[in-house]
Amino acid sequence: MAIDVARPRIRQPGAPTTRSAGPAVVGALVLVAATLRVLDPQRMAWLQNLLIVFGSLLVEAMPFILLGAAVSAAIEVMVPASAFARLGRLPRALQLPAAAAAGMAFPVCECGSVPVARRLASKGLAPGAAITFMLAAPIVNPVVIASTFVAYRGRDTLWLMVIGRFVLGFAVAMTVGWVIGALKGSRELLRTPAENVAAQTVEGAEPRWRRFAGHLCGDVVFMARFLVIGAFIAAAVQTFVPQSVVDRVAGLPIVSLVAMMLLAFLMSLCSESDAFVAASFVAFGPAAQLAFLVSGPMIDMKLGALYAGTYRRGFLRTATIAIFATTLVFTMWIQVIWG
Amino acid sequence: MTPRWSPSRVWTGLTLAAWAALFWFIQFSGRTSLYLSSRTAWLVPLGGVLATVAAVLRLASARSVRPERLDPRGSWALGVVVLPVVILLAMPPATLGTYAAGRRSGFVGSGVSASQGSMDSGVITLVDVAAAQSSAAGRAALQRRAGEEVTFEGLVTTESDAGPGEFKLTRFIITCCVADATIAQVTVVDAPPGQLQDNEWVSVTGKLYPLGDDIVIDASAVAPIAPPEHPYLTP
Numbered sequence: 001m002a003i004d005v006a007r008p009r010i011r012q013p014g015a016p017t018t019r020s021a022g023p024a025v026v027g028a029l030v031l032v033a034a035t036l037r038v039l040d041p042q043r044m045a046w047l048q049n050l051l052i053v054f055g056s057l058l059v060e061a062m063p064f065i066l067l068g069a070a071v072s073a074a075i076e077v078m079v080p081a082s083a084f085a086r087l088g089r090l091p092r093a094l095q096l097p098a099a100a101a102a103g104m105a106f107p108v109c110e111c112g113s114v115p116v117a118r119r120l121a122s123k124g125l126a127p128g129a130a131i132t133f134m135l136a137a138p139i140v141n142p143v144v145i146a147s148t149f150v151a152y153r154g155r156d157t158l159w160l161m162v163i164g165r166f167v168l169g170f171a172v173a174m175t176v177g178w179v180i181g182a183l184k185g186s187r188e189l190l191r192t193p194a195e196n197v198a199a200q201t202v203e204g205a206e207p208r209w210r211r212f213a214g215h216l217c218g219d220v221v222f223m224a225r226f227l228v229i230g231a232f233i234a235a236a237v238q239t240f241v242p243q244s245v246v247d248r249v250a251g252l253p254i255v256s257l258v259a260m261m262l263l264a265f266l267m268s269l270c271s272e273s274d275a276f277v278a279a280s281f282v283a284f285g286p287a288a289q290l291a292f293l294v295s296g297p298m299i300d301m302k303l304g305a306l307y308a309g310t311y312r313r314g315f316l317r318t319a320t321i322a323i324f325a326t327t328l329v330f331t332m333w334i335q336v337i338w339g
Numbered sequence: 340m341t342p343r344w345s346p347s348r349v350w351t352g353l354t355l356a357a358w359a360a361l362f363w364f365i366q367f368s369g370r371t372s373l374y375l376s377s378r379t380a381w382l383v384p385l386g387g388v389l390a391t392v393a394a395v396l397r398l399a400s401a402r403s404v405r406p407e408r409l410d411p412r413g414s415w416a417l418g419v420v421v422l423p424v425v426i427l428l429a430m431p432p433a434t435l436g437t438y439a440a441g442r443r444s445g446f447v448g449s450g451v452s453a454s455q456g457s458m459d460s461g462v463i464t465l466v467d468v469a470a471a472q473s474s475a476a477g478r479a480a481l482q483r484r485a486g487e488e489v490t491f492e493g494l495v496t497t498e499s500d501a502g503p504g505e506f507k508l509t510r511f512i513i514t515c516c517v518a519d520a521t522i523a524q525v526t527v528v529d530a531p532p533g534q535l536q537d538n539e540w541v542s543v544t545g546k547l548y549p550l551g552d553d554i555v556i557d558a559s560a561v562a563p564i565a566p567p568e569h570p571y572l573t574p
Contacts, residue, residue: 021411022350025418032422033429041430045438052435055427056374056517059365062358063386066393147514150574206400213396217351220393224420231423238518242442270515272379277519 046239054235058228060270061111061302065223068112072119073215077208079123088124092181096174099129103137103173110138110271110297111227114306115219121190128181130190132173135323138271138297139169148293151275157286160338161275161293164286168294168330176298176322180315189315226309230302234268237301241266250283257331260288261324264296265304271297287335295327345406347413352397354417359394361424362387369568373432376513376573434570435520436538437496440509443522459483463547465491465510466572468554469523481549489556490544491525492564495535503532508543508556513571520571525554530561540566 041048090098106113117134121127138144145166152161180186206214249259260281269277274296278289299307299320307316362383365371371380409417459480471477493510501507505528511520527543535541545558 020409021414022409025414029418029421029425033425036426036429042433045436048433049435049439051426051430052373052433053518055423055430058423059362059374059386059427060379060382060516060518063362063382063389066386066389070389070393151514209396210400213393213400217348217355217393217397221351221354221417221420225416228419228423234518238442244442267518269519272515274519277521 050235050239053238054231057231057234057268057302061227061231062224064112065115065227066220068115069216069219069223071112072115072219073212075116075119075123076215077212088126088129092126092128092178095126095129096132096177096181097170099125099133099177100136100140100170100173103133103140104142106133106137106141110300110303111223111306113137114303114310115223118190118310121187126181127186127190128177130177131180131319132177135176135298136169136173139173139294140166144271144275144297147272148275151279155279157338160286161289164290164334165275165293168290168327168334169297171330172294172298172323172326175326176319179322179326180318183318189312189318191312223306223310226305227302230268230300230305233305234266234301237266237268250281250285250288253335254328254332256284256288257291257328257335260284260292261295261327264292265300267296268300268302269296285335285339287331287338290334291327291331294331295323298323298327340404342402342404343406345401345403346409347407348397348401348403350409350414350417352394352401354420355390355394355397357421357424359387359390361427362390364428370432372569372571373434373517375516376571377569378573379515434566435511435517436494437509439511439520440494440496440507440522440524443511443520463487463489464572465493465508465523465525466512466574468525468547469512470574472552472554478549481547481554485548486546488544488559489547490542491556492540492542492567493523495537495539495541496524497535497537502528504528504530506530506535508541511571512574514574517571523572525556527556527558527561529558535561535563540564 039047041051088095103113106116113134116137117130120133121130145162148165149158149162152158155161180189183189249255260278264274267274267277274293278292281289281292284292304316304320307319365374366383366387371383375382463484468481471481491508491510493508496507496509498507505526507524508527510523511517512523513520525547527545529545530543540563542560542562542564543556543558544560545556548555548557
């Protein structure tokens with residue numbers, strides 16, 4: 001099944017036509033451009049800051065959405081469903097570690113793993129395994145591990161952070177995948193909400209390249225709108241909430257873990273860069289920094305918007321609770337041992 | 340049946356074409372450094388290629404025997420996707436400034452070991468100074484170079500309790516994109532009072548003195564400069 005943000009409808013002969021919103025949309029975009037030119041954001045520091053961060057997040061994330069959608073579309077048109085059905089018949093105890101390990105070979109940020117995971121689930125992979133892949137890939141891939149190494153190079157906690165992030169990412173992804181996969185109706189949770197499903201965008205009889213184009217473009221445009229909304233909220237938080245606010249709770253056990261997870265959620269950083277920001281919070285111990293580095297690539301503002309649009313409503317709630325709870329439990333043990 | 344243009348496919352193709360145009364505009368206008376670090380600059384041409392391919396494929400397949408119309412909700416959704424393109428094209432080139440400096444954490448230590456090498460000898464950079472502050476060894480290395488002359492470029496940031504001729508020289512350090520920016524700051528003293536304004540780019544030459552957690556530059560020359568081609572530093 002293909003998904004298209006444009007919600008196309010096949011026009012039936014004789015069906016009444018609805019008025020197009022095209023001119024209103026174009027008019028609104030022209031108005032935004034004209035307002036920006038007249039206002040000149042350089043005279044309003046907060047607006048300029050907001051738009052720079054907003055644009056920067058999108059310029060960085062959109063190529064990953066395009067890449068993830070291309071992989072997703074290739075899987076759809078080139079890999080037979082039977083291949084995933086065979087994987088789906090493996091015992092769950094094997095599926096989850098295999099899915100997490102597969103993430104090591106997928107060096108993209110979290111935005112790119114969402115369309116791939118959705119496609120894997122729709123092709124028959126067990127929901128728990130698809131979720132495990134989606135959550136693990138942005139943390140355990142070599143690029144992220146390397147960036148974490150560089151960020152903590154020269155620190156006493158270097159190997160604790162590098163190995164800890166890899167192991168925790170693996171463990172939390174598998175635990176959350178297992179928890180959600182064990183729920184009744186977990187496959188339903190991974191279905192796209194009915195209002196976002198196109199009546200038909202890819203015609204089965206079309207050549208393979210046309211079907212590839214349909215899936216690729218449908219996925220990109222579908223996800224991009226949620227990314228835009230998430231990036232705007234993240235930019236607003238970065239503009240109006242000083243990072244020093246959270247420094248006050250650095251010394252409090254457990255509270256510091258929650259604060260760093262909350263901060264990762266609000267900042268919505270790319271998993272390839274978040275280690276440098278985490279390393280700057282020197283007031284927080286390694287456990288709190290690991291909480292930031294593990295929960296952030298699994299759930300944040302922009303991912304929340306993506307999950308909400310991509311999966312059923314219950315998925316966002318269940319995944320958020322499971323990710324926060326699991327990360328909190330694992331990092332509490334690290335806090336007890338290493339501080 | 341004769342294939343006809345599908346409005347949904349055409350507008351989806353045009354939306355992707357708009358993103359492709361944005362990526363190519365950023366690439367060829369030299370604005371990449373306003374959004375991404377030198378490490379991630381390759382994402383712009385990659386985005387350009389992928390968006391171009393997607394747009395071409397969608398438009399090449401836009402004729403269908405069963406053309407899909409575009410309902411109002413779909414139109415607005417496409418508008419949301421195009422909105423950032425419009426904003427980034429309409430906005431004049433700009434970088435983070437004093438406003439952001441007050442809300443960002445200090446840069447701490449990503450490249451400490453690389454910095455220490457240059458801390459013992461060679462030219463001291465603002466990234467070196469910021470990185471050295473994160474470890475005892477780095478601070479000690481910085482102490483050994485106290486009194487040496489340095490030249491730094493950055494933005495003027497004035498704090499309310501600053502004395503005459505004193506300001507913070509600020510530079511943002513980004514690893515991937517502007518969203519992960521942290522700040523490197525030194526305190527400049529003995530600058531010509533009343534001649535500099537917040538957000539102004541300046542080059543400061545003077546002697547460097549580590550004082551506790553602060554790094555002070557006793558300025559011998561402060562000159563306004565044009566914004567550099569790469570306004571953000573990369574560790």
